[in-house]
Amino acid sequence: MKTFFQNPRVQRSGRTALILLLIIVMTGPEGSGTQPTAGFTGSFGNHMSFFGLFYPQRWVVFLLLTLIVVGLTSLVKMAHRWWIERQRAGNNAVARVAKTLAATKQRARHRSTRLSLYAVALAFALYFPHLVTDQSWQTLVVQDVLVYLLLALGLNVVTGFAGLLDLGYVAFYAIGAYTTAWVTGSLPTPPPFGVHWNTFVAIPVAIVFAMLCGVLLGIPTLRLRGDYLAIVTLGFGEIVYLFINNSYGITGGSTGTNQIPFLSFHLGPIKYLWGLIPEPYYYLTLAFVVIFLLAFSSLEHSRVGRSWVAIREDEVAAESLGIHPLKYKVMAFAIGAASAGFAGVVTASQTLFVTPPTFTISFSINILVLVIFGGMGSIFGVVLGGLVVQGFVAYLTHSPPSIYNAADLYMYLGALLVVMMIYRPAGLFPSRRRRREVSQVEAGTAPDTLQVEIGAHRVQEDV
Amino acid sequence: MSSLIFDVQDVTLRFGGVVSLNNVTLHQGRGEILAIIGPNGAGKTSLFNSLTGVYAPQEGSIRFTNSQGKSMSVIGKKPFRVSAAGVARTFQASRMFSAMTTFENIKIGAESHRGLGVVGAMLKGPATRRDEHRSDKRTRELLEFVGLTAQANTIAASLSYGARRRLEIARGLATQPEVLLLDEPAAGTNPAEKIELAELIRRVRDEMGVSILLIEHDMKLVMSLAERLYVLNFGSVIAEGTPDEIRSNPVVIEAYLGSADTGVAEETK
C-alpha cells in the first residue's frame, strides 16, 4: 500500500488534485460569519456557466477545463515534436519558418528593433483613451495602473537594482500624498507660508520631501541587511501609517482630508483645469511614467547602476574597490522615494482626497508583487508585469461585484508570490543579470548577500 | 624614495577571547614584492583584513604612505576609504561579481572613485559620456594587460580559476592602487597558470610600479616571486627574511612540518 503512495505518478496526480480543489474553493463563493461553511459547500455545489454552453455544477466545469487543458497541451507537445523532427529532417518550409523565428528573436535584442517596439507601445498608450469610451476606465487606468506602475518603477530601483527589500515603501507614497494636501492647504497644518499653493507646486515639494525622508530613514536602517531591513522598513511603514491615522491636529487623523483641489494651470492667459474628465490626468501621469522610465533605465546602465549591482552581489568586494555602500543604498532609497512621492501627488490630486487606509502595508506588498512578477531589476519586466497584473486587477475590481470580490485580490497575489518563488524566482521577464545571480546562488557559486546578518559583520576567521 | 608603503607596528586583533593577531610588526617598502606565509589559521587573512579596513585591530598602528608622501592611519578607516587611498586587494576565495561580465567587473573598479553623479547618470549628459569612455578605455587596457581581452564578454562565474585570479588583479588595478594585496592568488590554479600568474604579478610591479603584498601557500610560487617573506604562526610573526633564509629557518620548518619532524627536514636537506 505504501508503495502505491510512493509512486511519483500517484504523488503528482494527488498533488494536482489537491491544487485543483484549492483553486475550486478559491474561486468559489464567499463564506460568511453566520454560515462559515457556505464557501466550501458552494464551491462544489453551485452552478457555473461553461462558456455559455451549459450550466453544470462548478466542479464539473473545472474537471472539463482540466481535461481540455491536458488535451491541448499534449496536442501542442505532439505538434512541437513533429515540428522538431521535420526541422531536423530538413523540411524546407519548416526550416525556413524556424530560421525566420530565430532571426526575429535575434533582432528583438537589437537596439533599433527594441526602440521601434517601444515607439509602438508608446503610440498605443497615447491612443488608449480614444479606445475606451467609458471614461471611468481612464480614471481606473490612471489610479489602478499608471500610479502602480510609477510605484513599481521606484520600488524596482530599491529592490531590483540595489537589492534592498523595502516593505514600508508605501510610506513614501503617503508622504507624497499628504505633502500635496499640505501644500494646497487642505490639512489642519497650515500650508507653507500660509499660501494655498497650486497643486503643481506640490509636485517638486512632494518629491523633495519624499527623498529627504528616504535619506533620513535610510542612513540608520540601511546598515541592516536582508530580513532585518525588511522588518525595519515594515515597522517604519506602520509607524507612518499610525502617525497619519492618529494625528488629528496635523494630518486630519483617520478621516484624512477631502479638500484637495483639482490640478489647474494658470499661467497668464493660459488656463486649464484638470476636472472630472480623467483624460488630462492620464496624459500627465503617462508623461511622468515615461520620464521615470527613461531616467531609471539610463541609471541602470550607468556607473551608479553598476555600483548597485556590485553592492548587491558582493558588498565586501564592492567596498574593497572603493564603493561607499551606504551612500549608494541611501541613494537608491531616495530615488525610489521620489517616484513614490510623485505617485502620491497624482493620487491625491485626482481623488481629491487622502485618508490613511490607502497607505497600509498591503499596498507595499501589492507593489512588490508587480516588481517580482515582472522580474526584479528589469525595467521592461516591471512595466510588463505591472501592466498585466494591475490591468487584470483593475478589470476585475471594477467589474460588477457579483463576479469578483475586490477583497480577494490579496489571496490571488499571495498565491502568485509563492508560485513565482517556487517556479520563477527571478520573475517572468528578468534581467539576464538577475537570472544569473539567482542561479549562481542556487548552485552555490556565488555568495547570498542577502543572508541575514545581525549587527556587524560576522567574524570570519581565515581558514 | 625608499619610504615604507605599509608600516605595521605591534598590531593585536582579538575576536572575543580569541587572539587572531598578536603583536604583529611588519613593514613593506615601496615597490617591494612581499609575501606572508604560514599554516592555516595563522592569521594571514586577518592581517589582510586589518590592512584594508575590514577589521579594526584593538592595539597597534597601521600606516599607509602614498607616493606623494601622504601618510594615513588605516585602523578605523572603512574599506572604501582605504581603497581610495591606494590599496587594492583580492580575496582568498575569489569574489568577483560573478553575474557580471569580465569587462563590467573591471569597469566597476575603474570608476569606483568618481563621485555619485546621479543626475548626470539619469540625463546621460556629455560629461557622463566622457567618463564612460574613459572608463571603457582603461578597462580595455587592463584587459589587454592581464590577457583577458578575448574573454571580455564572458560571465565572470564561467571563467577558469586562473582567469578569475587575473580578473581580480585587473579589477584591483583598475582602482589605480599603489599597493596590491593578493590573498592566495594561486589557489586552485594549475601549474601552467601558476607560471603565468607569477609572470603577471611581476609585470604589475615592474610595469605599473605597484607594490605587491602576497599570501600564498604554493611555496614554489612564493619562493620564486617574493623578495622578502614574513612567516606567521598563531597570529605572531615567527620569522622574516629572504626566501633562502626562510627555507632554512628551523622555526619555520617546525611550524610547517611539526615539532617532531626535524628528521625529515634534515634528511632532505
Place this chain on the structure above:
Amino acid sequence: MKFRLNKTVAAVSSSALLLMAVPAIGFATASSAASKPTFTIGYEGPLSGGNAQLGINMKWGVELAIQDANATGKLPFKLQAAWFDDQGSSTLSPAAAQAAVANKSLVAVVGPAFSGATRSAEPFYVAANIATVSPSATAAALTTGKVKNNFMRVVYGDDVQGAADARFLVVNRHNKKIEVIGDGSFYGAGLAAVVAADAKTYGAKVTTESYPESSSCPPGTAPTSQYTALATQIKTSNPGAVFYGGYYCDFGLLLGALHSAGYKGAIMSGDGSESTSLISGTSPKTAANGVFLSAAGGGSGGNFTGALESQFLKISGGVTSATALYAPQAYDATNAIVRALLKVSTKVPVSKIRASLIPALHTVRFSGVTGTIAFQSDGNLAGTGAGQIDYYQVKNGKIVQFGHN
C-alpha cells in the same frame, strides 16, 4: 516534465479566471431597446467587504423602489439601477463616484451609504451636479452650514441622535461619569463629539478617548489588541457608562475586551453598531448582552407591510424588512428621486437633468414608508429636532427595541 501537471493547474486556473470574467463583459455592454428613454439611478454603498450586509439591504430597497416605479407604467421614462460598490470605504468611494459620474444615463444617486465614503465622494458629485440621497449617512458635518446641498438624507443626522443618546445615558439612566470613545472615523468621531458635548450639558463628568477604528471590517489588517489595554484602563477608572461612536466591527472587539477585563457598567453605541453582526462578532456572545444601541428611525421607523413586504421578500430572498436594516430608508430615498424626476423635464440632456434634480428634490414632500420625507436646504431631513430616535438593547443575543426618545 516533472512540473507538467502543475502547469496544467496554472492553465486551468487562468482559464477559470477568464471564465469568471466573461459574464462581466456581457454585463457591461447590456443595453435595453425600449422606446422610452432609460435613466439610471445609481446606488453607492458597500456591496462587498465587511459591511456588505448593510449595503445589500439598501440595494434591495432601491431594487424594490425601481421595480415599483417601472411597474406603475405611468412614467414617461424607464428606470434602471446601477451599482457602485465602495465597500463602505472612504478610500474606494472616489473611484466609485467617478464611475457613477461617468455613467452617461445616470441622473442621481442613492447613497453613499456611509458617512466617510460620502465625504470623500462628494467633491465629484458636486462637480458633476449630481444629487445624492443617502439612506444612512448621518454624520452631522455633511450638512452643517450647506445651502441647497446636493447631498440629502432620509434619516436624521447625528446631532439629533447624539443628543438623544446623551440624554438617555445621563438623564434616563442616571450615569454621572461617562467615558466617550470615538473610532476616529468621520461618522464615529462626529457622533462621539456630539454625545460628549451634550452629556456635559446634562451635568455628567465626561472623559473622551479617540481610538482609531481597526480595519478588521474592511479588508486589511486588524490591530485588534489595542482594546485589551483600553478595556483594562476603563475597568480601573470604572465610569458608570461607556459610549462608543463607531461601527459594530470594532465595537464588538471593545465589548469582548471590556468583558474580559471585567467591566460591569453600562455600554452604549449608535446606529453604526446596530446590527446583528455585532452579536456574532462579539466574543463571547454574552458580552454583548445588556448593551444599548440607538438608531434614527425616521418618522415612524416603519417597515414594509402587505404587498410591499411580500415583494421585498422576493428580492431579498426571505429576509424581512424588519431585519434588513436601512432597506425601507433606501426605498424612500429612491422614491424621492423618482418623484423629483417627475417634476423636471426629461427631454433634455442628462447633464441638464442632473442639475435640475437638485432643486427639485428640495421641493419634494411625500409620506414614505419611514415617515414624511422632505429636505431642508442643508440636506437634512425636514423637521430636525422632532425626529424619533429608537433605543435598543441586546437581550439574550438579540437586539430588541427598548423604547424611543
Place this chain on the structure above:
Amino acid sequence: MLDVSSAVVRYGAIEALHGISFEVRQGEVVTLLGANGAGKSTTLRMLSGLHAPTSGTITFEGQDVTKVKAHMFSSMGISHVPEGRRIFPQMTVQENLEMGAFGRKDNYDDDMEKMFVLFPILKERRKQLGGNLSGGEQQMLAISRAMMSHPRLLLLDEPSMGLAPMIIDQIFHIIGEIRDAGTTVLVVEQNAAQALRLADRGYVMENGAIAFSDDAAKLLHDPRVRAVYLGESVD
C-alpha cells in the same frame, strides 16, 4: 572497505573534483595530502554525503553509498570530523558527545566513559560549553564525538589545524590508538610529515585530482611532497 571510483564533484559550473579514484582498506590509516584548494576537504565531504558526486561511485563495505544522504552515514559506520572541528558551541561537552550518539538507540553511557578515559580533560570539562574550550580540547571533543557512533571508518579533516605542536602530537597519538582499536582512518592533513608517519598509505592531491600515491614511508621521503610544502624545486 571504501572504494571510490572516478568521482566527479561540481559546485555549479565549476568542477572541484575531476574524477578521482582511491581506496581505503580495512584497518589502515590513509592520508590525503595536498595544497590548499587541491580538493581534499571536498573529497571528505563527498564521502559523508555532504556533497553528492555528479558521477562516479562510492562503495563502502560492498554497499553502494553514492546517493545516500548525509544523516544516514553515521549509522552506516562512517563518522566525519569536519574541518575546523565544528563543535556545537552552545552545547556542553556532554551534550556534544550525546549528539555523536544521536543515531544510536542503545545505551551509550559506556562509550562516553571510554571517551573520558581516552581524553580525561573532557571529563573535567563535561559541563562546560563546547564554545568555551580551547582549540585542542575542541579537537579532542570533535574526535570523541565522532567516535560515539561506533564508526568503522573515521574521516578526519585537518585535525592539527591551528593547534600547538604539543597538542598535535597528542592528537596524532590518539588517532593511532583509535586505529589500533580497530577503526579505519582516512585523514586529510596539511601537516604532511606527521600524517605520513602515522599513515600506512598516502595520496597526494593537486587541483582536484590525485597526483600520485604511495606507501606513507616512501612518500615521507619523496621530494615531490617536499616541493608541495616548501617550494623546493624537484630536480
Place this chain on the structure above:
Amino acid sequence: MSYFSSHFATLGHEFWGLLVGGIANGFIYAMVAIGYTMVYGVLRLINFAHSEVFMTGAFASFFLLKFLVGNSTPNAFESVVYLIAAVVIGGVVGALVALLLERVAYRPLRRRNAPKLAYLISAIGASYFLYNFVGKEFGRINLSIDAPYTNNTVFTIFGATVQTYYIVIFFVGVTMLVALDRLVATSKLGRGIRAVAQDAETASLMGVNIDRTIALTFMLGGFLGGVAGFLYSIPVGAVYGMGFTPALKAFSAAVLGGIGNLRGAVLGGLILGVVESLSVAFVSGAYIDVVAFGVLVLVLLVRPTGILGERLGRSA
C-alpha cells in the same frame, strides 16, 4: 510637564490593572515569539507567515467551541475539559498549518538553495494567501468565540481585578513555555533542533535528519502559535486579519529578547506586553502600536542582538 504629571497621578490608580493586562498579553506575545525564534534558529529566516498560524489556531478552536459549547453555560468541570480541548485543537491545527507552510513555501526553495530574499517573498506570499483565503471562506467579520468558561473576577490584587481570562492565559502560557523549554533542553528532538540551529551541516554528520528536524521545529512553533491564537481570540473573536499586528509585535518581542533565544523570546514578550499596556496611561492609547513598532526599530538599530543576545540553539 503637566501632561506627564497628570498621567502619573492616574498611573498609581491604574498601574496594577494595566500590569495584569500587560502580563497576560505578554504571555501571548511570548508564545508567538517562540515560533519566530525557533524557525529563525534553524533556518536563519523570519517566518513571515507565522501570523497566519496564529490566526488558524484561533479559527480551529472557534469551530471546536462552537460545536462543544454552543449556547450552553459550561460548569467548572466542563470548562476545564473544553479549555484543554480548545488548546489542543488550536495547537494541533497551528502545527499542521506551520508544517504545510514549510512544505509548500519553504522546502522547495531550500531544496534549490534559493537566495534568502526568495524565502522572505515566498513567506509574505503565503501569509497573504492564507489570511485572505480564510477571510473569503469564513467571512471577513469577527466570529464570536463561545467562551468555554464564565469570566468572573477571581481575586483582586492592589485594587486590580484578576479575571478568569487572565488565569487561563497564565496557566496555559506557563505550562506551554515550561514544557517547550524542557523539551528543547532535554529531549533528543530538542537536541537535534539545537544542533541544527548551531551547525546544520555538522548535525547531519551526527545523523540528524535536517528535513525532519526543520519540519518538527515549524510544528513546535506552530503549536504554541496556534494555542496563542486561541487565547488571544477569546475576547476578540476569530477574524482573518487578526494575526498581523500581534504577530509583528511578537516578532518585535523575539528581537527584543534576542532572536534565536527561547528564553529571550519569553522575556521580550513579557516586557513588550507590559510596556505596551502601561503606555496606555502615558501616551494616548491610540499610539499603542507605535510603541511596539518603535521598540522594534530601536532595538534593531541600537542592539540588534537583543537583551539576552543571540544564543542560537541554546537551551538555557
